[in-house]
Amino acid sequence: AQTVTQSQPEMSVQEAETVTLSCTYDTSENNYYLFWYKQPPSRQMILVIRQEAYKQQNATENRFSVNFQKAAKSFSLKISDSQLGDTAMYFCAFFLGGTSYGKLTFGQGTILTVHP
């Protein structure tokens, strides 16, 4: 079974600064996907960024980028130029490839607060 661990229950950052959220996972498989989801106070789960395990290049989406270290099974999220709207809980998630459907395994989440 796969596990996902987020070791930072809470993080805070000043507006316009950069913050990195950590995530490690455990799997013996080679074909998988990793994700970061954002859950603002509205509770809506929003996909921030995804990474296919077979891709060596780190994914980037505007101010969001990841540092994917496959051998170390590490998948951190970097948020640049933090904005007040980035305040949310962030979940790291794992998906085992092979089908278009299947379960997402989530980490425990990291609450990020962006201060003005």
Place this chain on the structure above:
Amino acid sequence: DAGVIQSPRHEVTEMGQEVTLRCKPISGHNSLFWYRQTMMRGLELLIYFNNNVPIDDSGMPEDRFSAKMPNASFSTLKIQPSEPRDSAVYFCASTSPGQVYNEQFFGPGTRLTVL
């Protein structure tokens, strides 16, 4: 598209009562997932369907929980009888068919409180 629709958004009930949560997936999506979010256990998958057929229900906590998907546009999650420890936010998500991973789109969730 309206996205995944869940109802009710909030439910408060008393212990022992039956609770039914409802979900309408995005049109054209053929896989549907029920997740539960609690402070203690985080986000966990309860059950998922593909083409209306339950594929994996190993996350369903106990026999008090049941889920159905009578057609491609509707699913229910029922708790009978409910207990205070069932208090949580329940999410429904859906995804479209394909050979590789497709994004799961989440509904807004139902916050259930069992007194």
